[in-house]
Amino acid sequence: MTQHSTDATEARPATREATDWWRDAVIYQVYPRSFADSDGDGTGDLEGIRRRLPHLRDLGVDAVWLSPFYASPQADGGYDVADYRAVDPMYGSLLDADAVIRDAHGLGLRVIVDLVPNHSSDQHEWFRRAVAEGPGSPLRERYHFRPGKGAHGELPPNDWESIFGGPAWTRLPDGDWYLHLFAPEQPDFNWEHPAVADEFRSILRFWLDMGVDGFRVDVAHGMVKAEGLPDIGGGDQLKLLGNDVMPFFDQDGVHAIYRSWRTILDEYDGDRIFVAEAWTPTVERTANYVRPDELHQAFNFQYLGAPWEAGELRAIIDSSLDAMRPVGAPATWVLSNHDVTRHATRYANPQGLGTQIRTPGDRALGLRRARAATLLMLALPGSAYLYQGEELGLPDVTDLPDEVRQDPSFFRAQGQDGFRDGCRVPIPWTVDGPSYGFGDGGSWLPQPSTWGALSVEAQTGDPDSTLELYRAALAVRREQPGLGAGDRVEWQEGVPGGLLVFRRPGFACTVNTTGGPARIPAPGRVLLASSPVTVADGHIELPADTTVWWETT
Template identity: 85%
Template sequence: MNQQHPMDEPVALATTTREPTDWWRDAVIYQVYPRSFADSDGDGTGDLEGIRRRLPYLKGLGVDAVWLSPFYASPQADGGYDVADYRAVDPMYGTLLDADALITDAHALGLRIIVDLVPNHSSDQHEWFRRAVEEGPGSPLRDRYHFRPGKGVDGELPPNDWESVFGGPAWTRAADGAWFLHLFAPEQPDFNWEHPAVADEFRSILRFWLDMGVDGFRIDVAHGLVKAEGLPDLGGHDQLKLLGNDVTPFFDQDGVHEIYRTWRRILDEYDGERIFVAEAWTPTVERTANYVRPDELHQAFNFQYLSTPWDAAALRRIVDASLDAMRPVGAPATWVLSNHDVTRHATRFANPPGGTQIRTPGDRELGLRRARAATLLMLALPGSAYVYQGEELGLPDVTDLPDEARQDPSFFRAEGQDGFRDGCRVPIPWTRTGSSYGFGDGGSWLPQPDGWGELSVEAQTGVPGSTLELYRSALALRRAQPGLGAGGDPVWWDDVSEGVLAFERPGFACTVNVTGAPVRIPAPGTVLLASSPVEATDGEIELPGDTTVWWATA
């Protein structure tokens, strides 16, 4: 007997109610880049009110929480990651009242709100830094940043050989001759976390937003706050790359952990299971695990997984390594495929492996097929998963933005992160037509490509086989299937065929064909969901290339 199994019509399962405790261990968290999500006032820029109006969509998608990239007062030198006032909403996004309404409405829908915290650096327009520059040498405010004399006869050379993530020196010289450190753009001077006023300020900022009702914080550059004593040269080390694997004197220093222990004590004073999520680029998943020890943070992004190529052996190694590293500290693994800093995985998988910043569209059909399969694999693994806005529509990166439209600061500097992050930040399409495909009534701050409307929410809703319906089905099944997503569970691997990942969990199995050719394998159960159409015959299945299948096994 032959059975056809569409991609988006899952077998019905008994609905279960998730326990309210430890919600974050298996949560699916949706990242909103506010500037590009929804524009309520027609100025071409997304805002908090636009997000608030779209919360029912996110609830219907099936996510548990929403992470908002920065919406604080900022000159926008780096997309809001240059913060001038940590307690104010930038007027381009709205007001504190809009933030309060967003948090209130999200909670009414059963969604949690996580906000970005940017503690490694401020804007150069932050009051502290402006006064430090204006007051000149001897200003006590300079001690809250890293001001140093230069090298050379007249101090004309930077204090050390560190480079900015965005390219070029990590030092800029002030008008009075002193140099200040910025691991990112010159408009983002690094705080000196050895100064007690910096620690006091951020404890106050935490309480401000916790009192506003937020459910947690994603900590930007969580690995960068503490610098090695004396700010030594890199010397023979590789020059700085955000995705590098070299030990450096400015990233992943052990001193950051005492900061997070202090923060955790503050968080634990509040009810409702508030959480911390670390953006911590570290050499190994074992080093990442240090950030999520029981008295520190709750989760840390798994960038090693994001960087893994579409290869069965490599994927199996990083899954095992991630679970093994998190188990001793009692933290869940996290899984992520896209975010606002890297090429969307629908484009990354359309190109040869080897980077997170891709400049060509590649094979769009291949990339989307692999992206759908990779998503089902990610959502089947134990732990928490992160979804970046628009990936549920199968959006590719926009790789042909005109130079005059780009705003990524690293685009205007040499090397660094390559300067192509704008491609994953193009405003998302909601409708088939309109000046900005439903994003707003006044165009969009980055140009949307022709044909964007056919990838829109409107175009995909209710359409069998669409990527949006695949996500909706997968998230509904993940919530309904007992134990699926649970943070501490192991996976049991099955060796079925070369190039095929196959693993089991209680009552569930997942098979992934990462090759480009179909493979016939035994069917481990009843098909729940597939990323491409599949056919099961007499206890076997023809598993197409670049396809993932979920199974009920009990």
């Protein structure tokens, strides 16, 4: 039996006319530096994105989320913003941003942009003036400047550590220290100062007036710090991608900010949305960010970090749906992004290594599991996020030479392991060429010599390719009534260990997370399978690490 029965090559309109489009949307993350380069300088840009938008339309996604393209010294891949209303020249201009938004809308794609409110660049006008004016400057009140401890102020104000490693404080020559939960080039805003809140309300309006359909809020669980900036008292603080309770994350005060923002967003037509990057101790805490008068969605990082094991997957799916149901928000599902090892590589390695993997592992095993995990994710009720290149089955690049790495955490002790460059290598579009179609001038991070075979060109039209699997899955998801909608799944009990079987109206999904085949009754007609399958005598021999979608009566 072939992998799928849907013609995935037909271009389909990418958005629904109904309101609340975001409740079951599939949203595609573009990391601009690594998506497409239009001018041959080795770095992706907005014009490159604009030219490649038809790929996203044909893939079948509903929206594109653009990681930061704002004016920035690029100390942390653009997450150090110097001017929130300007485009960095490496990416183009405001006219280019306008063209991307207009062309995306013309193709039926909505556009979500990153908003970075926890910190600015140290080259932001406010911070530069605060430093230049010295201690006592009113502008220092817009950040967290403090005197140091010790006889001569030589010790940091508290024991907080940076997510990227080392102290979370840097001392200026004038003796004051300033807080930066990330790199020293990223000073944290003081959200207790009214000017900070006023500025970001203005920034929201600027981009909404440009026509964006929403914002992904970076470090949405940050911004507000515990009163008095108390010491933590030891332990492992270096866990942006973790669930520990910290005085600088997930403070209740952030919710007043989001209620204020929601009133602005609701003034605009077009059903625009906020998406929270909120790392919290529990999914119940995550649900606080998506109450009816706050944000619309929050990334489900508990799901992203789940091992490929049926019992744990089911538990996280159930807890995620249960947590979102009381607040009326959709669950979200994500397997990869620009901060973690691609799931094709995570699943290629032994379970339990977390989201930062340093070895390639078993490539065939990783890809087989990644394909199966994708079909499972896309069968769940709620909204799904895809990261550029995962539709090609790209692995992480784990052997980048040290001299080419640019992740700031790589150059500091421990924080986030410093291996995020591996998921940010520019993606391949063509079988050959100086950078496999990424651009005419090479790429800012070296691409593996094998990537031509993984390119969009190589995979298009191949029914067994990962790209065509994604195209087919998104086409089926769009055509199958109710797939992606709702807030519940009906689990089938009594299935063999390591298997998941659940039903939705007119649909069933069977998942084998084990390393061997399993024979089970066929729930209906095969719609799509992540690996070749055969149905005979009313049963299916479900291969190892395989997901199958079924049409049921």
